[in-house]
Amino acid sequence: MENKRELFQSMVKRFGLLNKNCCTVDDVEISLVQSHILYEIDRREWPSMQQVADALATDLSTFSRQVQSLMKIGLVTKDPSSADKRISVLGLTEEGQKVALAIQKDMEAHLEEIFSHMTEFEQDMVLQSIKLLNEAMARSSVCCKPMY
Amino acid sequence: MENKRELFQSMVKRFGLLNKNCCTVDDVEISLVQSHILYEIDRREWPSMQQVADALATDLSTFSRQVQSLMKIGLVTKDPSSADKRISVLGLTEEGQKVALAIQKDMEAHLEEIFSHMTEFEQDMVLQSIKLLNEAMARSSVCCKPMY
């Protein structure tokens, strides 16, 4: 059952490269990290800074600055929660949603293209495997405790 | 065939977190990037700077500096090729090999632990899926042309 690590490393590296290409939309160009922030805000409902920073496993201070720059370019909103004024609620601007959607479409297209090199049977197997893997990692003691 | 991207993003993020934990060995502490460099040097036979920088999709200048710091802490060797004196041949010191091996063991153990949450059948399926995925990505036009 030879080298698991090699297989994973290779896959993750490739997926990382894929991700990198996907960050330019219209005239807006954002970094990989920023695209992940948009992604996380998009898939949650009005998350707090903490929540997203935790999801990204980033220090809150670093994250705070990233949010500032995303606000500056008009993609992200940040408003104090009325329930608890310490908390800042994050959201996407209309432009932010457009960018997030465009990146999403782009990634989906890339994944489809990759999947097109496999048979239908293989595609199903791969998807199911990724799900299994995610569940196993979620249950694992060594990995990613506070995620999703 | 809902959200492929979400599945992949989640998996890659988790694997990234896994990777991060694995960079301290004995008294040596290295960064994630540095661990990847050790890994790439280890699995090739006397690669050149270019080769490893390409594999990591890093600018050569950035890579050059990383190698310098790895040499400074005594993990990596760099020698001019006798065949072509422009080329620098990279290698691991004895200590570098020790570190690379320790990280490798650590990662293997983590992966085993994760796999232990699946049945034997699932484990086989997952491994085969990762292989398929790697092949599909290698064939893909959108991803990772110059890899492996």
Place this chain on the structure above:
DNA sequence: ATAAATACTTGCAATATGCAAGTTAATTAT
């Protein structure tokens, strides 16, 4: 009412990044 915890923000200081410009060595014209 005071203490302690929570959710951030800001000030460093260290590190990482890529582009452009340089150096040296090898190839390819001419």
Place this chain on the structure above:
DNA sequence: ATAATTAACTTGCATATTGCAAGTATTTAT
């Protein structure tokens, strides 16, 4: 054979990213 081009790096910026420590403001506990 010499000159021009290409290749493999290295170094100098300028910028971006990171995390820790220390601060502020708000909420919760006692």
